[in-house]
Amino acid sequence: MRGRAVAGPSRLAYRQLHSSVPHRDVDSRALAPLGIPQREPVKPDPRPIARTHRDESDYSSRPLKANRKRDRDDPELSDELRYRLPDIAPDVEHHRPPPGGIFDAHSPHARFPPRLAIQRSHRQNYAKSLGLHVTALNRVPEIKLVPRPDVPVRMDTAPKTKIEYSIGQGLATKEKQAYFEDIFDGNDVETGPLNGMDWAEGSEAEVDFLAPGRVVETRRSGRQNVGMILANVIVGGRVRYFVLRAYGDVWLTSANDVQYVLPSTLVKPELVGQCWRSESMDLLARGEQEGSNAEMRRMLTARQKVASVLRKVVRETERMTARIMSAAKAKGGLEGLWGHFASKDPNSRSCVTSVQAAEYFLKDGDEIQIKSGTLPAFAAHNILMKHPQLFIADPGAITETGRFLLRSQSERETLARVTRIMHSTVDEDREIIRGFVDKASRAIETSRALKTKDDYEWKEVSDAPVIEWTSVEQDLVWALLMSLYETRSTQEQIMLPILTTLLKSIPAYSDRNLDREAVALFAGEIGIVPPWETLRRSEVAEDQTRRSVLLPRSQELGSVPLRGDELDSVREDYTSHKVFVVDDAGSKELDDGVSVERIHGSDDVWIHAHIADPTRFIGPGDPLARVAAARGSAGYFQEGSVSLFGDDSMKNVSLGSEEGTDGVKAVMTFSSRVNTSGDVTDYHVNLGWVKKPRVLTYDAVDSVLGLSPSLANLRPFGTPVEHDTVSSTSTSPSSEEAKDLELIQQRMLAYRNQRMKNAGFESFLPQPSLRLSNRPPPSNTSFFSREHTPSKSSFWLGSPMIDFSVPPLESSGSYTSRQVIAEAMIMANRAAAAFCSSRKLPVPFRTCSKPLLTALPGQTGLTFEDLMKKRDPKTFVLDPFELAKTSATFQGGQLSLKPGEHWFLGFEDTHGYLRVTSPLRRYDDLLAHWQIRSALAADHRHPSLAAPRLPEDYVKQIMLIADSASKDNRNAGRFSSSWWTALLIRDRMANPRPGGYIYDSQSIDPNEPLEAIIAMPPTYTAEGDKLNSPVLIPALGTLARLVGSKHEEVGDRIKVRIQDIALWPKPLVSVIDA
Structure with a gap:
């Protein structure tokens, strides 16, 4: 077996032998054109051979390295010279020495094959400063060399101590074999052949939760890494992973950076447990070493074993990538893949998975089946990730779906056209840029001249210069705007070079930082984006367009339109109940109401949560349902809201709508029987009818129940003098209604005390309330669509009048009507979870584990009892600053098709928790409604055509996509509020007390x-x-x-x-x- 330790000295001996041969005379005129000085003969060096370093002077006097890796990594050598040499020993007598010290690779008696000989000649000549290609000089007669007796032909050294570990220790399951193919033959971690014929035997990698031990691929800012998760934490409210990389170092990585999850059995669980200690988290957080005691050394040894597996993953993936790219040549490469899966409509996108890509390239005649999570799928994933001009990774669930969006034909043409123009030297293209720069400069000048003429009324400037943009100029504007949308650094951001080149040519922007803030300012100043736009609504619209392509399809969804009365015969009558619909003034999507039913002869009561029932009209296969799935949830922004269904088609389903037969509304009702202690002793779920719900505001309920906050909100920037008032039809509750509300409040408080007794807490910082009093006019909400790129600049006068208030810090945890209604909805969600878990319905259960409590060595750790004692005994609120001082690490909530604990809500059992109370605002609630509807239809032996049960695979895929969309909507809403808050503070720094406000x-x-x-x-x-x-x-x-x-x-x-x-x-x- 060839070994590195043996190869080095033998090669060293061969070099030493060569350097001891006297140089033969070479005609200096032959060397002069090459700039090579003639050298004097060098005498043999009698000193013993030693491992020393190179010197740039004479080759014979220059000490040599004997380590291949150091030779290969030598920065003084060009990339062409970094190759791996075989073992060499001067054990033959006939060979051709270098003429004049120059190695001749073309000798018929050369000892090495031509390719290797040429490489060696390059290396030898480079070392003598002769250049790489001096191989055709005068040849000399063959001579006979005999090795010196004091120089051993081969020097054996003791092999390096290796960690005793084999891939087989990582559980050689079928899943693992499918990844590594047939490399489980022995203990050699470093080598192993690829069979490559058994891909279909692997099972798909499950991705329910990225627990420690999962091997993942992460990407950020052009860097790709493969590592194993050591621990998962919540940092700043976001999921983070401590990842052990193949190089042995530990990185703290965002969950959003994880782009691929490999099979869960690559590393043995026992080995995973040895790679992490609880105190490691605190030490790494402070930038300290993890220790040097014996236990820590064992941990580092375990990490070395894991790192060897990770390096194997990287090498085998590189081999498979090369194989796929080789096979792709016969099928047109990536262009052929794009053409095979692209939509026939030039304006429509389509999608492809990494599995489909691997199958397309690797199949040769017969059909093959490749499983997700296997080596070919991962290699195909890497290939697609490197070409964002063709394929865009699923932004929300790439680890679960493996899907890539294919850019449309028209989008590719636009990108190619813009790129060509920006890099062209043709006069016609340069004239396009000059025309764009001229128009942009005139627009900027016009926009900046209007800055001193603002007031609180939004109005378009009618006498502004007319600036119209040609189709090609609109392409340039669209590319700039897209740099504000395609911001993820997991793939190359192809719009950034366009941004830099184009903005640098604008005189007004030539001397400022060319970042996204500059793009946003530029788009506003040239009259493309109005001054009130944060572009969040456009972001949501583009998200929806892209996700609609990625949505799964199922033949079991049913395509027959619903009449709306298919299950009306099984609905229960709650029309005699007084149903309270409590929400903010001006809310339109009123989808939940509460009523109380007293039980004769008992102190128990039934608390009914009546939820609007859009599933009466919308089936899971309806086009509106797909719109809702792609959107995830309704979006709420300061400049305007976006409904779940994209229009007002469901406004009549709202419990606040007055339309309907005598005010009767179809609902899905979740009922819980509650005793005086707050225990739920029974539950019931059914379809029902309610009539003329009583719509109230939170303020009205607080007033009648005496729950108003004791401290009024602060108004640091004054109160607007004139602003739009929010209209509301709400009136104060009557005395009878007040009794029902008081009973609901008492039972909800008891229920809250019961569920939070041993688990869970609330902790939050005060959030400012912000509302634009002077609502801006309707505007474009699809700026990231090329089709909606404006063709004409518009300039506006006006400034936002912002009603801004801040709750006092001391008011955190106040128990108001908001908490009462929220508690009733939690109870309803709990009843829905019990109903679905008892029938084993695949629905999006929500789980959340208890926090991790750690302590440094020598310190007393925080216990759960200590954490619970820090809560306020009445409100269960934990001071956020006290919480930040603890060593508690919080794990994020998870979606699962199986029920589990939700510690933060106080549910430690496994009955589960499920959201069902906002089907007009959240898609996952709507998804649960369809499943419950199907179960109720089965209970009443009703034909299932009107209520199909959704298959588990479909539910899993679509709930992850919709949940990702919902998170993006929430983030966009927070961005909108933060943007307007920051803008308000900035404006007040320039003008602390503008007119129009009371201070x-x-x-x-x-x-x-x-x-x-x-x-x-x-x-x-x-x-x-x-x-x-x-x-x-x-x-x-x-x-x-x-x-x-x-x-x-x-x-x-x-x-x-x-x-x-x-x-x-x-x-x-x-x-x-x-």
């Missing part, structure tokens, strides 16, 4: 020092030289970043001054010590 003693000047509270422990900047701390400014209800923090104690109150406010790419307020 009082609470009003502040944001230029003055403000009180702040350290909200979380500080972290170092990327440069590692400054500490940044998240701080809460109570007067603004806003989290800010304290730059250069000198305070490390969470909860410290300090004085800060606002330093900077950024709106893009993320709204951020930066402060410094005052």
